[in-house]
Amino acid sequence: MRRTYDNNHIHARSVESGAHPSRHWVKNFWSQIRADIPPGWRVCGENLFTTHSIPYTDLESYFLGCSVWYRAAALYQPPLTQDVQQQGQRFLP
16 A cells, blocks of 8 residues: 655545554554654655565565655655665665
8 A cells, every 4th residue: 555654744545544454553663753754855655564465575664665755856766765764764676
């Protein structure tokens, strides 16, 4: 399930999405790093905590980022994402 977070908000595909047990892990993860996310930055990725028809094994994290944004500009490039990775965020290969 696609998730987006910045230093003030976290939501699934829609900002209107409600609570669900599969979202608790990623919300807890976000609560631990949100203070370190610079204003205007956001991370998009996949929440892999929920059960899928093909089970995931050996994941680095239950949330894998696929893009980092600053305002409307996509920044997913290794030098620009180092700060986010140092906070514990892992990215899709």
